[in-house]
Amino acid sequence: MKAVTIHKYGSADELIYEETENPGLLPDDVLIKVYATSVNPVDWKVRSGNYPGADQRAWPVILGWDVSGTIEHLGKEVTGFQIGDEVYARPNTKRQGTYAEYVAVNYKEIALKPKSIDHIHAAAVPLAGMTAWQGLFDHGKLQAGQKVLIHAAAGGVGIYAVQLAKWKGAYVIGTASESNIDFLKDLGADEVIDYNNEDFEERLGNIDLVLDLIGGDVQLKSLEVLKPGGIFVSTLAIKDEAAIAAKGLTGGRFMTQSNPEDLRKMAQLIDEGKLKPIIYDIVDLKDAAEAQRTIEEGHVRGKIVLKVVDDN
């Protein structure tokens, strides 16, 4: 099969579109014909070698942790799925990834893809959508009527977090640059703070939950705007663990887990028209390097998708 691999850590120049072995199938795997995958910041972090422990795969490594496609083969212990099912997933991060024509995925990590959208849009959902879901609801315990501050609200995770928090009935505040203010209000944000022109910690207070997707000093400033007993959750390394407890807050860093139940709930919301992926760009799989260079700049609105098969 064709795949995009790296033979060593380094810049996006290390990404090679080449012929590789088809993935081997374990008894509880399905073989998915990949129609589309998406690009996440973790892809370039792993590629660059600055993500210790993230990569335990054999070289050459196939990156990519999102897939939408069809089931081509079933391992003998797989139940509940048929050949031909259209599914989506964020596969196990310790195995070869999804920048490829085929990927083997444990059947307990997949869900039927939303029916109302194509593979290109479905591939933009799993990793970023589950991160938003788990950050807001599992770790953040967000309830209707609460105030949530979402940093990097226009990015891959942020677009889902804004919509899901609004769906839950929260008051949603996002940070973004000026060019994304109207976009985020259309998506459901009640307030958007332009981080280049205003300090969010000056405007805000009494916040119930902060979802931090930026890290660094933004974290420390975020602790100032939370109310006593508030929750601070981040997808990034915590700059000052002790400061969270010292301020009477809870929370911390979380790592997104593959949970097909989350995928099923999001598929339902998508099919009901309550949640939508936002696609910034669609790039052919062979041009994955170009897509990674773009996301590495840190200003993508929504998601970049890698097209593997024409889905017309």
Ligand SMILES: NC(=O)c1ccc[n+]([C@@H]2O[C@H](COP(=O)([O-])OP(=O)(O)OC[C@H]3O[C@@H](n4cnc5c(N)ncnc54)[C@H](OP(=O)(O)O)[C@@H]3O)[C@@H](O)[C@H]2O)c1
């Ligand atoms: N722990 C985990 O399991 C996990 C899971 C998923 C993601 N992550 C991490 O979470 C982070 C966010 O992921 P992502 O996919 O959402 O990234 P992304 O799509 O690359 O985020 C891009 C967005 O960040 C915004 N942004 C940049 N600087 C900002 C600032 N100072 N303040 C507010 N917004 C800013 C940009 O908005 P403007 O263009 O308006 O500046 C852009 O829309 C990444 O570091 C990723 O690696 C971790």
